[in-house]
Amino acid sequence: MKQNYENYSKEDQEVWQLLFKRQKENLNLKGSEKYNECLEQLSSCLNEKAIPNFEEMNHFFKSKTGWQIHVVPGLIPVEEFFDLLAEKKFCSSTWLRTREQIDYLEEPDMFHDIFGHIPLLLNPTFSKFAQSFGKLGQQYKGDEQMLLNLQRIYWFTIEFGLIKQNGELKVYGAGIASSFGETNHVFDSKLTHLKYDINEVMACEFHTDIIQEKYFVINSLEELCTSINNLSRQLKKSA
Ligand SMILES: [Fe+2]
Known part of the structure; x- marks a missing residue:
């Protein structure tokens, strides 16, 4: 499958510009410095212009x-x-939400997939984590419980992860980083911000149809890599 660039209309381009500009500004203070650095590095091919x-x-x-x-x-x-x-x-769709859908989507569009997910893959530590995670998943094909555990890890890190940076919470998960509303919601003190622990994450249910109430907070991207390597070792031992 390919992206048919000529199919995007003037309206699509305007929606992209609006989404990009609004969320980049929003993440200036609320996004993790790692995400913001990577977004900057991509600016020649990922920007608000088109x-x-x-x-x-x-x-x-x-x-x-x-x-x-x-x-x-x-x-x-x-x-x-x-x-x-x-x-x-990394998988991406090519369709873009309409102006009417700007703040609510049932399925991820390309703004989520590209703006949300792609930047952090430029970070070598996060890149390693994402690939190791994929390799671990490959080893457990057909194992329903393990696949569910891995989906939970994915959900609470790559999609909805928060990071503590100089004592402050910041956004790194793509589900948050690509959503204006969720980026503003995550800091609400009424929500539960738990210290990241991979075993706790694997035991934690998630819901895709409501705004999150529980987030897991890492201290560094290295913590993700270490946790996935430890899990892999732990699973090998118990096999
Ligand atoms: Fe996603």
Whole structure:
């Protein structure tokens, strides 16, 4: 599958500009410095001027990180998703929300997939974590409980993770970073901010249809790498 760039309308381009500008400003103070640094590094091919061209982006992205954007029609089976992650291919759809959907989506669009997920993959530590996570998933194909545990890790880190930076909470998960509302919501003191512990995360249910009430907070991206390596070792031992 490919992105058909000519199919985007003037209205699509305007929606992209609006989304990008509003959320980049919002993340200036609320986004983690690692995410913001990476977004800056991508600015020649990912910016508010126009919807990114995946071919151009891949050129830069692959040479810099070894990762590539892999176009998918929408949500794909979890096993296939793990295979792609293990090969350093990150899935993205090519459709963009309409102006009416600007603050609510039932399925991820390309603003979520690209603006939310791609930047941090430029960070070598996060890149390692994402690939290790994919490789671990590959080893547990068909194991329903383990796949559920891994989906929970994905949900509470790559999608909805928070990081403590100089004593302050900041956003690094793509589900938050690509959402104006969620970025402003996560700091609410009535919400539960738990210290990240991979075993606790695996035991924690999540809901995709309501705004989050519980977040896990890491102290550094290295913590993600260490936790996935430890889990992998722990699983090998108990096998
Ligand atoms: Fe996502």
